[in-house]
Amino acid sequence: MKELMLGNKALARGLWEAGVKFISSYPGTPSTEITEEAVKFDDIYCEWAPNEKVAMESAFGASLAGRRAFCAQKHVGLNVAADPLFTLSYTGVNGGLVVVVADDAGMHSSQNEQDSRHYAIAAKVPMLEPSDSAEALAFAKLAYDISEQFDTPVIIKMCTRVAHSQSVVETGERVEHSKPYEKNIAKYVMMPGNAKRRHPIVEERTRKLIEYAENTPINRVEFSTDEIGIITSSTSYQYVKETFGENASVLKLGMINPLPVELIKNFAAKVKRLVVVEELDSVIETHVKSLGLKVEGSDILPRIDEFSQNLIAEKFGKEISSGVALDDVIPARPPVMCAGCPHRGMFYSLKKRKCTVLGDIGCYTLGAVPPLSTIELTLCMGASIGATHGFNKMLGAAAEGKTVAVIGDSTFIHSGMTGLANVAYNQSNSTVIILDNSITGMTGHQQNPSTGLNIKGDPAGKIDLESLCRAMGINRVRVVDPYNLKECDTAIKEELAAPEPSVIISRRPCALLKTVKHNPPLYVDKDKCIGCQSCMKIGCPAISMKDGKAVVDQTQCVGCNVCSQLCPKKAFISTKEA
């Protein structure tokens, strides 16, 4: 049956058709929907893991048991899972093991735009790269055949424009696969003596995979002219076809590691001009140059940001339209914390106390934008705590009395716990604020080990954050409600003043959760409002100034009452009382 399907959903469908039995992932844009779609198939066990490393190790455990297994992550998630990946290349697999990494060229929702193809090269594992939903489905199935045939994990590299675009797919049926587990110490125990015997096997496998790459139909030549030949893959292939149509010959690579040699040489021999079109780093181009071929690529195309058809056309000297624009300055519309966001009250309190706030990855990164402008560091998952520890150790009392780490509940479980272990063990006088909104927010509401629910929303194990922090040796642990500004302020003041490590858990569920019951919206009593704009300091998207008075947008307001705690004239009134 023909359907229009999101790239990530098509990939999940491919996993199901390939007979996958086990999926463990940590959410991360643009990879999240693969696992969310896969969980809808009853014959695949799916879970959210605490982080990508645990997810990959769990998926490998399932592979070791002889079942086809899978994990997905965004590009920076693969950094976390890189440790098992590099050695899984040596052990190989039992049941097929496929790993998705979803890159985010253009940084739609990421802190960097690293090119994950380097991982495939460095770990010496094959990597496939689909260019639309139909290929996402087909390559998912093919990846399992390659994994089992060559005894290796296989990476499928997605990107935002393939993961989050819908295109037409034809679906098939599921075929079951399973193998028995067999004890094999020489293959799976990677101590030096065994690993030394496995490494030559890896090199030999790569040689065989190059032969495979020469002949696989997913590396194909679309020959139409000898004037120009373009080597490309992924979404770049779509932009090239859009721009050139039949006016360029194309070598479309579906397998990006290892790259073929003869196929490229033969293609190059047939065209007068050879160009590589690839987003981000010069991976294919470097390979083509290593074959001694004359090739263009990074000399005409940028190595930053994502491509589009206009960009390709412009760089190849074609005329493009830049459209019509108005003379008016159009104000930017950056993302903001939602109305009723529980993070807002805590950030306001930190700003008021002039704290140095070292942040982390999540919705609360928006605490860095005006008018709150509070967060001074965002690096990677869990870094807030490690960075606060080092910062305080160096600057001593001057920093300890005003510096805090802020980290979400899911991020804390992901990789903040180990940072806190360091604070407790090496005793920096650091204050950590866990912004516990009881969900993984930014990626669209995934459960995590502190929510008490699993990926299906069913009851699951629940880590008690207070007990966990205390067990690590933090004696000062307290819980506050971020809708209560006075409570926040007191806690910040007291914990920063305390001469030992402390944790404040700022607890209130995300206002967008369907299970959260909202208060009726507020309105402003125009006679009471003096236009002092105190309520504007919290950056609530539901409040604006009209004719010198505050106005509440009732379609957005959820009655959190944070604004009314700032109003000197008690001008905010609940519509319930009206």
Next chain:
Amino acid sequence: METKNIIIVGVGGQGSLLASKILGHLLLNEGFDVKVSEVHGMSQRGGSVITYVRFGDKVYSPVVDKGEADYIVSFEILETARWLSYLKEGGQIVTNTQQIDPMPVITGAAQYPQGLVEKIRDKGIKIDAMDCLTLAREAGSQKAVNIVLLGRLSHYFDIAESSWQNSLAANVPPKFLELNRRAFEFGKNFGK
């Protein structure tokens, strides 16, 4: 047929994903090759969002570039102005006139430009503007702005009413179907 391009623009959380889903369903059923490109993640938190819908005999790129859109469907008038350069010469705009202040306007760092519909019209651009929020409320829910807009867009397409109705029914929950059918009619027949 040459590929046709639609961009759907608005503020994160306004319901553009459902609008693109219905359009995708409709165009596929009409026998076109279709691609739809969406935005997920951080931009959804109240930021400016754009969704691309492309259809024709064979569609390659999933995105629409500047000067390429045959239609702009907009949930908010400032967003219409922001993405105006994506409109092809002779293209059609269907827009909600609702104003949602972005944070720089809320904080006083920027002004919300006024008279945008007239300014766009003065450029000789075809713009069909209406208060979709009021129409959606009259239909039964302020969340139906997306369906009001689709109803209006249908006005410019040579596709049978029954096909639109099928795609609507296939993509909204049954208990909201009547409400959405009303919203679609209000949009389609606006000004009549």
